[in-house]
Amino acid sequence: MRQNEIPKVVSRNGNVRRNRQYEKRMHSILKAASYVIARDGFEGASVRDVAAKARINLSGIYYYFTNKDELLYALQHHTFTTLHETLRHRLQSCDTKEARLRAVLDNHFEFFVENMDDLKVCVHEMESLSGKYYREVLAIRRRYYRLVRKIVAENLDGRRHDADLVSLFLYGSLNWVYTWYDAEKNRDVSKLSDQLLKIYLNGIKAS
Amino acid sequence: MRQNEIPKVVSRNGNVRRNRQYEKRMHSILKAASYVIARDGFEGASVRDVAAKARINLSGIYYYFTNKDELLYALQHHTFTTLHETLRHRLQSCDTKEARLRAVLDNHFEFFVENMDDLKVCVHEMESLSGKYYREVLAIRRRYYRLVRKIVAENLDGRRHDADLVSLFLYGSLNWVYTWYDAEKNRDVSKLSDQLLKIYLNGIKAS
DNA sequence: GTATAATTAGAACGAACGTTCGATTTAATT
DNA sequence: AATTAAATCGAACGTTCGTTCTAATTATAC
Incomplete structure (x- = not known):
């Protein structure tokens, strides 16, 4: 299941049964995004690059965030x-x-x-x-x-x-x-x- | 004919027989590019938008410049x-x-x-x-x-x-x-x- | 006016992009 | 161990992009 409400900053997953690594994964995605966007600019940065840097599948990104913005x-x-x-x-x-x-x-x-x-x-x-x-x-x-x-x-x-x-x-x-x-x-x-x-x-x- | 040597700034057309409007067209493209890139960023700016703003055909841009860069x-x-x-x-x-x-x-x-x-x-x-x-x-x-x-x-x-x-x-x-x-x-x-x-x-x- | 080259136009290419979807795997609860 | 939902994955969709190619048009020189 995935949330698609108004985004919150820290965690967008309101479910009870949640993987212990959820927060860590989220953080590693943000860290990767920070790195890639700083390097290539926001328009130039591809979600694929962010995913690769975070060692997660491309579609995995969209489990944690609804879109690139x-x-x-x-x-x-x-x-x-x-x-x-x-x-x-x-x-x-x-x-x-x-x-x-x-x-x-x-x-x-x-x-x-x-x-x-x-x-x-x-x-x-x-x-x-x-x-x-x-x-x-x-x-x-x-x-x-x-x-x-x-x-x-x-x-x-x-x-x-x-x-x-x-x-x-x-x-x-x-x-x-x-x-x-x-x-x-x-x-x-x-x-x-x-x-x-x-x-x-x-x-x-x-x- | 089109030049594809090391780019010069003012004019890249070394031919003698040249339309009188060549320089004006070039300038209007640069002006349009300046506007669109300032608005959308370089990666976000499309050559199509620059062409539209300069009132020239898309491929016309590539007659004056070899590429977006x-x-x-x-x-x-x-x-x-x-x-x-x-x-x-x-x-x-x-x-x-x-x-x-x-x-x-x-x-x-x-x-x-x-x-x-x-x-x-x-x-x-x-x-x-x-x-x-x-x-x-x-x-x-x-x-x-x-x-x-x-x-x-x-x-x-x-x-x-x-x-x-x-x-x-x-x-x-x-x-x-x-x-x-x-x-x-x-x-x-x-x-x-x-x-x-x-x-x-x-x-x-x-x- | 005709020849010639400069300039414009239209259509298309392949690649990369953001995003979605269904299936599969993993973890937690009972 | 069985069940349920969370989390991951692979593949694909439709769109937009930069760029190219060829044909048509325009301007200049003779």
């Missing part, structure tokens, strides 16, 4: 939610506004390093979904962005800056990372937040 | 070259290093506003080509990046900053614009460079 939806939904949650958790132990801004950067970079494929799929395939799928992911994305914006705003000299613009510029620097990050060259991840934080707090001016 | 190659090659050239030209009338940094931002934003689809196709489809096509575009992209980096570097307090990181962060802010730019909300383009320049020269610190 839902694969991407599940990936983006889960990744953005996790990113947002880890940031919220991290912020609880920050006293100053500077510490909170630093937490935003640390969180994003560290999350990126540990989930490169997933975050790339979130950033690069932002427009690949449509309809309900798109709108739901957009809502989560906005939630995360608003949190970033709030922390940027409290660090701002409001007379000289536009909070939206500053946030979008910072957001751009963060989201662009996947195009140049090199695990060898950038072994020290904290250096990335150090550098970006310095720019936004003090500028780059030569003396 | 070459369409993207021509677009990216031409756009990056132009972007680089306009920046070089602009820099000639800059006296101070601050003026040169400002020129980088002005050039990028103004070029973006006037060639949104083209620049989006350059940024978002960076990985869509492979082999020779990819390497050639990469070379031009690097040339542009190095120019930006040089100007960032001369504005840097080198003891406190890493020129590569700063350049990549700035580059990210610039390239991310296509995801949020709204012609209505951002009528004044110079405000974008103003804001970004302030950040990089003075930071955002609240007093």
Whole structure:
């Protein structure tokens, strides 16, 4: 039996009698999808490739997901939610506004390093979904962005800056990372937040 | 007769007897391709859609371009070259290093506003080509990046900053614009460079 | 006007794709 | 051990895609 209702993120199987490996299989499919979509793009990625990478039969994919779009939806939904949650958790132990801004950067970079494929799929395939799928992911994305914006705003000299613009510029620097990050060259991840934080707090001016 | 040699950017037709409309047709195909690829992504864009948008028969496309990849190659090659050239030209009338940094931002934003689809196709489809096509575009992209980096570097307090990181962060802010730019909300383009320049020269610190 | 080559048009090819279906196998319950 | 449903599998469907081929048409040169 297979569910075909409105998709949930974690598990779509509401049955009682369920194979113990169900969750693991689901996870391995998502991991494979993340890898293949990050490599080939969503349109370029074939469900067959995802299945092969996950070591499951092609039609097996459709036992866990109703279609290709839902694969991407599940990936983006889960990744953005996790990113947002880890940031919220991290912020609880920050006293100053500077510490909170630093937490935003640390969180994003560290999350990126540990989930490169997933975050790339979130950033690069932002427009690949449509309809309900798109709108739901957009809502989560906005939630995360608003949190970033709030922390940027409290660090701002409001007379000289536009909070939206500053946030979008910072957001751009963060989201662009996947195009140049090199695990060898950038072994020290904290250096990335150090550098970006310095720019936004003090500028780059030569003396 | 049709050419099938190494593609040139401007015109691939070396024949003498040539329809007066040849160049116009070629340009209209590129314009259509830019529109469709920006909308659907390179993999998602069909040559049929490009042909329809350019008001030409499907097989007519293959009279001007040997394959779909070459369409993207021509677009990216031409756009990056132009972007680089306009920046070089602009820099000639800059006296101070601050003026040169400002020129980088002005050039990028103004070029973006006037060639949104083209620049989006350059940024978002960076990985869509492979082999020779990819390497050639990469070379031009690097040339542009190095120019930006040089100007960032001369504005840097080198003891406190890493020129590569700063350049990549700035580059990210610039390239991310296509995801949020709204012609209505951002009528004044110079405000974008103003804001970004302030950040990089003075930071955002609240007093 | 006629010859010649550039350009367009229509139809078709094979390949790859997302998805479905029925049968088979596996695991859990009694 | 028998039963029942979950999970997997192999094969196929219909569609869309990039590309090609040949014939028709148009523009240019003589």
